Amino acid sequence: MTLTIDGVYKQFGKFPALTSVSLEARDGEFLSLLGPSGSGKTTLLRVLAGLDKPDHGCVYLDGVDFLALSARERRVGLVFQQYALFRHMTVAKNIAFGLEVRPRRSRPSAAAIKQRVEELLALTQIEGLGGRYPAQLSGGQRQRVAVARALAVEPQLLLLDEPFGALDAKVRKELRDELRLIHDATGVTTILVTHDQEEAMALADRVVLMNQGRIEQIGTPAELDTAPATPFVFTFLGEVNRLPCEVHAAVARFEGFATPVITPADPVDGRGEALFRPDDTRLDAGPHAEGLPVRILEIRGRGSVRQIECQALSGHRLTAEVAEAPAAQFEVGQRVRLTARRVVLSAPGGAKPTPTPVAAPPLAQIAS
Amino acid sequence: MIPRELQTRAINGPVPAILLALTLAWLALIIGAPLATVLVEAFSKGLDTFLATFGEPDALAAIRLTLLVAAIAVPLNCAFGLAAAWSIAKFEFQGKALLLTLIDLPLSMSPVVSGLVWVLLFGARGWFGHDLDILGIKVIFAVPGIVLGTIIVTVPLIARELIPLMAEQGADEELAATTLGAGGWTAFRRVTLPNIRWALLHGVLLCNARAMGEFGAVSVLSGHIRGLTNTLPLHVEALYNDYDFVGAFSAATLLAGLAIVTLVVKTVLEQLIRAGATAKPS
Numbered sequence: 184m185t186l187t188i189d190g191v192y193k194q195f196g197k198f199p200a201l202t203s204v205s206l207e208a209r210d211g212e213f214l215s216l217l218g219p220s221g222s223g224k225t226t227l228l229r230v231l232a233g234l235d236k237p238d239h240g241c242v243y244l245d246g247v248d249f250l251a252l253s254a255r256e257r258r259v260g261l262v263f264q265q266y267a268l269f270r271h272m273t274v275a276k277n278i279a280f281g282l283e284v285r286p287r288r289s290r291p292s293a294a295a296i297k298q299r300v301e302e303l304l305a306l307t308q309i310e311g312l313g314g315r316y317p318a319q320l321s322g323g324q325r326q327r328v329a330v331a332r333a334l335a336v337e338p339q340l341l342l343l344d345e346p347f348g349a350l351d352a353k354v355r356k357e358l359r360d361e362l363r364l365i366h367d368a369t370g371v372t373t374i375l376v377t378h379d380q381e382e383a384m385a386l387a388d389r390v391v392l393m394n395q396g397r398i399e400q401i402g403t404p405a406e407l408d409t410a411p412a413t414p415f416v417f418t419f420l421g422e423v424n425r426l427p428c429e430v431h432a433a434v435a436r437f438e439g440f441a442t443p444v445i446t447p448a449d450p451v452d453g454r455g456e457a458l459f460r461p462d463d464t465r466l467d468a469g470p471h472a473e474g475l476p477v478r479i480l481e482i483r484g485r486g487s488v489r490q491i492e493c494q495a496l497s498g499h500r501l502t503a504e505v506a507e508a509p510a511a512q513f514e515v516g517q518r519v520r521l522t523a524r525r526v527v528l529s530a531p532g533g534a535k536p537t538p539t540p541v542a543a544p545p546l547a548q549i550a551s
Numbered sequence: 552m553i554p555r556e557l558q559t560r561a562i563n564g565p566v567p568a569i570l571l572a573l574t575l576a577w578l579a580l581i582i583g584a585p586l587a588t589v590l591v592e593a594f595s596k597g598l599d600t601f602l603a604t605f606g607e608p609d610a611l612a613a614i615r616l617t618l619l620v621a622a623i624a625v626p627l628n629c630a631f632g633l634a635a636a637w638s639i640a641k642f643e644f645q646g647k648a649l650l651l652t653l654i655d656l657p658l659s660m661s662p663v664v665s666g667l668v669w670v671l672l673f674g675a676r677g678w679f680g681h682d683l684d685i686l687g688i689k690v691i692f693a694v695p696g697i698v699l700g701t702i703i704v705t706v707p708l709i710a711r712e713l714i715p716l717m718a719e720q721g722a723d724e725e726l727a728a729t730t731l732g733a734g735g736w737t738a739f740r741r742v743t744l745p746n747i748r749w750a751l752l753h754g755v756l757l758c759n760a761r762a763m764g765e766f767g768a769v770s771v772l773s774g775h776i777r778g779l780t781n782t783l784p785l786h787v788e789a790l791y792n793d794y795d796f797v798g799a800f801s802a803a804t805l806l807a808g809l810a811i812v813t814l815v816v817k818t819v820l821e822q823l824i825r826a827g828a829t830a831k832p833s
Contacts (some may be wrong), residue, residue, distance in 0.1 A: 232730055254729045261730040267723035271745040281731035284741070335732055 184245050184339045184372045185210050186231075188331040192225055200226040201237065202396045211370045213363070214221030215387030217377055219419070223396040224376045228342050231374065232261050244339055255338075260371070264345040266325040268317040275300050275313035281336035287545030303331040306365060313375050330362070334369060341366070341373040347382065357387060381421050384408075392416050411446050414458060417527040423458040423528065424501040426475075428453050435526050438495075440474045446527040457526040464503040466491060467520045468512060472522030477501065479513055493521060592800035592815030600653040604790075604801035613786035614805070616694070620769075620782060621762040624701040628758050633751070637743075637778030640717030641725065648759040651714070652709050663768030665703045669696055669772055698784065702766035705758045712754030713747055720746055749824040753817065764806055807809050 186208040194202040199221045208214045216224035229235040231242065233254030242249040249257065262364075269277050278300045282291055291299065304310050307327040317325055326346055333341060346362070346500050347355040363386050366373050381388050382444035392399045392407065400417075411417040428435040433444050435457045444450050444457075467474060477493035480500070484490045485504040489510035491503045501521060505513070513519065593601055604610055635654060639647060657665055667711040671677050685691060690696045724746070728738040745752075766784040773780040781789060783806060791799035 190577075232724060234730075254726075255734060257730070258732070259730055262726065263723055263727065265723060267727040269728070269742055280728070280733070280741075282732065284728075284733040284737050332727075332731070462661050504745055 184371060186340060186374075187241075187243040188227075188231075188251075189241045189243070191227070191230060191237045191242065193223075193235065193237045199396050201230070204393075204396070204398055205240075206391055206398060206401055208372055209373065210501060211372055213366050213373045213375070213386060213388045215375045215377060215383035215390045216393060217380060217390050217419075218393035219378060221395070222393040222465065223389075224378075225344060225395050226236070226396075227393075228344055228376045229430065231340065232259050232342055235258050245384075248548065249311040258336055258338050260341040262326070262329045262333050262343040262346045263350045266322075266329045266349075267315070267330055268325055268332070270317050271314065272316075274309070274315050274320070276334050277317070277328055278303050278313075278331045280328070280332065299335060303335055304370065306334070307331040308361065311312075315330075321354075322350050323358055326350065326358060327361075330365065334365075334371070338371060341369075341371045343375045345376055345378070347377075362386065377465075384420070392419065394419070397532030409445075411527060414446065414527055414529045417458055418529075422461050422502065423459060423527075424464060424523070426457050426459075426499055426501065426523075427493075427497075428455055428526070429453070429456040430528065435528070437523075438463070438475050440521060440522045442523050442526055444528055445525045446481070450528055456529040458521070458529050459523040461490065461502040461504040461524045463524040464501065465522050465524070466493070466503050466505060466513060468517065469520075469523070472520040474522040477519060477521045479515050479517045481516060482510065482513065493519070494520075520533065556601050556659075575633075586807060589800050589803050592796055593804045595799050599709070600797055601801045601804075604798045606765060607798075609778045609781070610802060613781045613783045615803070615809055616781065617763050618699070618702050619694070619784040620698050621759055623698050624705055624762045625755060625759050627702060628705050629755055631706065632713055632754060632758075635710045636713035636717050639714050640720075641722040652725045654710050656707075657704055658707050660743065662704050662765065663771055666700045666768035666771030668703070669699050673699075691772060692776070692780060696772035697780060700772040701762045701765050704765050704768050705761045708758040708761060709751070709754035712757070716747055716750045717743075749820050753820045753824065756813055756820065760809060763809055800808050 188204060188206050191201055191204045192199070204223070204227060206214075210352065213339050216227060218224045226235060230237050231249070233256075235251065236250070267478065272280070275297075279296050282296045283292075283300065300313065301310075305312055307330055308329045309324055309331070310319065312324060312328075317328065329346070330343075338374065345363075347358055347504065359382060362375075375383070375386060384407070387404065389401060389403055391401050391405055394415050400407060400416045401413075404442070407416060407420060417423065426437060428437050430436075430444065430450050431452050433450055434441050435444050435455070437457070442459075465474075466477075466479075475495055477495050479491055481492040482489055483492065487507050489505050489507060491502065491505055491510065491513060493501050495501065503521065593633075605614075609702055633792070635650070638644070639650065668693055672679055673683055673696065674680050675684070675691070677691075690694075690699070725738050726743050728742045733741065741785060763782075764784060765782075766829075769782055770785060770788075773782065775781060775789065777786075777789060783802060787799050787802045790802060792794075
């Protein structure tokens with residue numbers, strides 16, 4: 184089922200929750216709506232489920248006007264963060280509900296319903312729990328029931344609203360991997376709402392990154408990683424260092440080094456603020472090394488990666504992520520040179536220059 | 552959840568024993584003694600006299616009227632209570648607090664006032680009295696008035712049982728039912744109603760007990776016409792005023808019996824509600 188969302192606008196009071204949102208989900212695609220709270224992702228999901236009506240815009244599913252259908256006619260599977268299982272029904276009854284409430288002529292036989300329930304119990308790996316009540320299940324098991332219940336009606340769309348939000352980290356990861364397997368097995372077009380960028384990036388074919396009711400970028404996880412459309416995308420998807428720079432011909436110049444600007448594509452020359460990731464940041468202790476002179480303040484972390492916290496003479500604090508072995512050569516208090524591999528300008532084209540001037544400290548002072 | 556046994560601390564020493572003895576003595580004096588008096592007086596002239604009370608046409612009429620009033624008032628309040636609790640618990644709207652206060656109002660108002668307001672509205676000199684007179688409809692000192700008085704007094708009982716429970720349960724289950732293809736009625740019947748069934752029954756029971764036992768509001772509205780507008784509580788008073796103590800107390804045993812049955816069923820229901828609130832194979 185191909186889902187087309189075109190110019191959907193929704194306002195709550197004076198607050199625009201969605202401003203002209205357009206996107207397309209291909210048949211069988213797994214899309215993730217990612218964004219901070221208040222970005223409009225849940226509102227968009229509710230519009231798709233038929234629980235909210237947009238003020239303007241259209242939604243089509245395989246060419247059918249979806250907004251003309253009521254929530255109960257849409258055949259959309261909706262999974263809630265708080266499960267919303269029917270507490271007085273057994274797991275089997277919960278899963279069978281969507282089939283049992285069908286009008287008599289389209290309702291499957293009791294035997295067919297029973298068989299479908301068994302299939303879904305197996306698919307969501309909760310065989311043998313059909314006779315239990317929701318209160319007798321763990322959080323992870325409840326969410327499996329919720330997914331099975333949503334899939335029972337063979338939905339045209341599967342919508343999940345922060346489905347792992349109430350689960351602990353271990354169960355969350357396990358269930359997340361399984362959700363992807365279930366999606367691949369059923370082939371149902373799936374839309375997952377989450378504020379967890381790691382979850383979105385790990386699960387989805389494409390991620391729709393939203394902010395303040397707008398779509399910042401739609402792309403595969405790799406595209407979002409390597410070619411962030413806006414500084415917001417870049418900062419939302421990971422940790423960043425911030426450092427003032429001079430931009431000239433799409434190259435950001437810092438004290439001691441220069442590096443290409445990846446976003447925006449065609450930056451305006453002038454003063455700006457560069458953003459770059461700790462794992463794109465290199466430290467060099469060699470005597471002839473180039474780069475921004477910094478002093479190491481702290482070395483943190485365990486396992487294979489160390490976070491090295493540095494301070495430049497201008498006072499800016501920067502973090503470098505270094506593998507365990509090379510990190511061993513550094514120590515707190517040491518003076519080293521810092522370079523960055525690729526940067527994003529925080530305000531496009533350097534329109535919002537940071538007030539801090541890039542002071543050029545005498546190199547001799549650092550070296551001593 | 553903390554097990555029940557751990558919530559009450561065991562206190563040593565004489566204080567709990569003294570408090571318990573005081574409580575029991577107080578209950579015996581305030582509830583046990585009057586109840587015993589009712590029974591003793593009712594049977595003081597033997598079983599035949601006791602039974603004869605219920606053979607009288609006036610007594611039968613009072614019982615019939617009491618049942619009729621309850622049969623009208625309880626379903627109406629049930630419908631209202633469900634509608635009010637549903638809208639308050641599952642929807643956001645302006646003036647919710649005001650609505651809650653209004654529902655509670657009859658609890659804090661003297662039943663006599665609850666009766667008088669209808670007299671002011673529909674009595675011979677009331678706002679609509681003249682119009683009703685022309686139409687030939689009699690409300691005050693007739694059955695409709697008694698029903699109205701009973702309804703106003705019992706209006707909060709079912710709604711108050713349901714509102715906290717439904718608010719706690721939220722609207723997610725109904726939303727889930729809707730997206731699974733259930734219509735409004737199906738969602739109500741198969742999802743909402745089973746979730747609130749014991750609380751609803753509990754409310755109906757309290758409402759019924761109050762409707763059958765109401766004296767103040769009904770007294771203002773009934774006109775005390777024997778065999779026509781006397782409910783059971785009014786009949787008890789009328790017999791007592793006639794110095795027919797055996798008759799009065801015999802009729803009173805019916806009301807006392809109703810109270811005891813209500814109490815037992817209420818206790819059972821409360822245990823079911825508690826079971827439903829925690830874990831719950833039913």
